[in-house]
Amino acid sequence: MKVGDTEVLVKTFTPDDVGIFANLSEDRNPLHIDEAFARKTPFGRPIVHGMLVSSLFSAILGTKLPGKGTIYLRQEVNFRKPVFVGETVTATVEVAEMRSDKPICTLSTICRNSAGDIVVDGQAVVKFG
């Protein structure tokens, strides 16, 4: 693994996915699961929970880069734009910095919608085996 290494994950969150996550997390904010409520907000329709979108970073970190057994130390996320339910997003994780003294690295974490706009960005710090 070296600075610049990149991995990607593409995902579409369905209404079912969002409903399951609402129950799992107990985040039943109607903005995510109630179409009539969402219609009256500036978004106009239900949006995916930001933490569910961000979990794609965790998926890449834990299964691809660095991969299996990775230990998550820190994550920062900025929710830049809404991700609408049913929209396809692409999460990208790139190694930004590697410590020379310990097996710890910082990775940039960015998620874009199908128009190429950044919907979530931030960075992660992980320990790897």
Place this chain on the structure above:
Amino acid sequence: MKVGDTEVLVKTFTPDDVGIFANLSEDRNPLHIDEAFARKTPFGRPIVHGMLVSSLFSAILGTKLPGKGTIYLRQEVNFRKPVFVGETVTATVEVAEMRSDKPICTLSTICRNSAGDIVVDGQAVVKFG
């Protein structure tokens, strides 16, 4: 709403919850779902995904404080200690700072295990209606 306002959510993530989240997020890091693998790590047994634990902050923000319709702008989380599958955790969100010019506030977000140790901490920034 004012600085110091606090809300709490208590939750136990079962093996089923963690399995569902692994599929939903595609984070199938075996540390979370494979007991034999987890036994060989420093943790000794499966741990809950940090992003699933952190979703309790989103739940409080979106349903209790500030509540329904809240828009998530930013979240930082530090994963301080493992949360074992089946362990009960208490997430606490407290208003730390309110902007005077806009309906935007910063909240401290802390999650403790049943021994009272901090397992996740950080802060959130949200816009409220």
